[in-house]
Amino acid sequence: MTTTLIRNADLAIAWDATAKEHTYLPDADIAFRDGVLTFVGRGYVGTPDAEIDGAGLMVMPGLVNIHSHPSSEPMNKGFTDEVGTPGLYNSSLYEYLPIFRADAEAVPSCVRVAMSELLLSGVTTVADLSMAHPGWLDLLAEAGMRVCIAPMFRSARWFTKNGHVVEYEWDEAAGEKAMAEAFTLIERAEQHECGRLFGMVVPAQIDTCSETLLRESKQEAKARGLSWQIHAAQSVVEFHEITRRHGFTPIGWLDSMGLLSERAIIGHGIFLDDHPSTPWHTRTDLSRLAETGTTVAHCPTVFARRGISLKDIGRYRRAGVNLGLGTDTYPHNMLDEMRLAAYVARTQATDPRTLSSSDLFHAATIGGAQALGRDDIGRLAVGCRADFSLVDVTHPRMQPARDPLRSLIYSAGDRALKAVYVDGHKVVEDGEVLTMDYRAAAAHLHESQKRIEGQVPLRDWAHRSAEQIAPTTFRWA
Template structure:
């Protein structure tokens, strides 16, 4: 067992167990062996087969991303930057999501591009919400990341024939079969030779699953001791659909079904009963989320593109709601997502104090870890996994570095990330992903998008071209 020591880091973001919070620790030594941290403090005097200089570095825990779709979203760059269906409250889900899809050949490149971007921005743990695809687990193992495998399943697919009505094609037996297949994948993930994969149960959306499928899936998650996540309160159309079906809001209905608890995660959770776009006769949704210990996976970028945002992150935090962060869309850059989350929270609150950087970093680390049922990630403490991010605090965009985390989030971003370790293995060095060929995957994806673009008229309800749906910034001459 080889012990590696980072000596005399300028600063570490260490975990103060007594206070239950992160702290700045200057002059820190960090030691790790066999994938775990063995020392976080000063003046390490133990064995050291390998020593790294911490001069000019900030060492922080790897970020925890609890909501992403790596197998599809990278393909959407250039397609969905500025689209939203006017007749469906500017959501892009129902009209555009089904037509801009990576084909089977492109899926591995989508995954490699997304995971590379995540690693480069300091993410060491990811929840991958994807439909099952060939070679999925081995591809995740290859990446070097710690991944919560979250195969989605559902009883219905949504579609629109006209751009203002959402319809559902139901197949309840297919949903039950897909649940069984997802559970098998979760078991395989936990047995994977990499040792870094684990699982989650994910009925895809609140409006595409039968009550029976939701209850069965939640019971399986409880029985297996894994987390359970669902997309809910993510669009105005969905809010109206659930209130029409059940006379309750999406959050209220999930609660009535007994589905919300500490290991439950709501993907997005924007349209509550007191949101300005969905005013309802109750004012209980925020209380329900807080009282049940449910986590909200907040992914601001994908909604901000369509003029939509949660109202507002600081309010959720003050109400006692657990928050985790995700990168629902491209770019899969967690530091960018954190910056936008902070700015949107403050503009929505019209208050610069509404969300602190302390709370933001907690959401990106221990908030996400808690949602995944892990107390061994998202913090630098002895016994935790050796998931580390080394930040160059001498980078010009980090200077001045009176408060280095703020300099990282609000100024330097991923440009200052020097190296990333997962389980003590270096997976990023000097801006290069060591486990995957990011440039090659991006080049393949560029070619694959041409195939997808050619197929758009066949999948679109109005048989429009990609250029008609999403015109380029300037016309090509």
């Protein structure tokens, strides 16, 4: 084992365990050995085996992304930027996502593109919510990231035959089988030689899972000490479907079954009983989330594209709801997602004070780590994993740097990231991913998209071409 020291960094965003908050620590020394932080402070005493000059750098804890779909979303670039089904409250879930799916040949490139984008934006831990696919574990290990593998399973698939009614095709036995396979895959992930993979239980969507599947999956997750996540309160269609079936809101139904808890994550959690688009006779959803310690995985970009937004993340935080952030869709850029999260919250609240940058960073680090049941990531503290980014505070887009984190989130973005480390290993340097060939994957994805585009009329209920569904910005002359 060798000790590496970042000596005299201009600044570190260090964890204050007493105050339970991040703090700016100037003139910081950060040491790590065997993937673990061994010193965070000033005046390191000892002779390290390797040394990094910290002049001009800010050391920042690795970001924690708790909701992402790397195996599919990169394929949608250029297709779903401006679509939303009018007859389904502008959701893109039911009509468009099934027809733009990556095929088996394209999936590895999707994953490599997404993982590269995440690394380049300072993400060191990501939850990968995907359907199981060949070579998945080795592909994730290749990225060099810390990955929470989250194989989704469900009892039904959704579809529309007309663009205004969502139907469900049920096969509960298949859902049970897929759940068993998911647990086997999680076990394999946790035994992977890279040592950076761990698992989460994910019944895919609240409206595609039977009550039995939901209860059994949560019970097994608890027995195994795993987090449990479900897409819920993510569309107006789903809200009405659940109230029609059960007489509860989506959040209310989950709570009635005892499924909300400190290890439960609601993917999106937008349409509560007090949302303007889904008013209900109760006003208890937000307090249910807070009282049970349930986390909401907030992913603003994918919904902002449809003119949809959570009302608002600052209100959730003040109510006591634990919050984490996810990218969900392309681009998988966590810093961009953080910036949009702040702006959407403030516009929805019509109040610039509804969400502070410290609240936002907490969600992107500690909130996400808490949701995943990890106290060793998302913070710079002795004993935690050596997952961090080096930010160039001398970068012109960081200047003036009165408040470096704000300069990073609202101005510089990923352009100021100098390097990213996971478990003490450098995975990004000067804007280049060191673990995967990002450029080759992107080029392959470009070619794959042409193939997928040709298949769109066969998958679409109305047999429309991709150009009819999602016309390009300008006519091709």
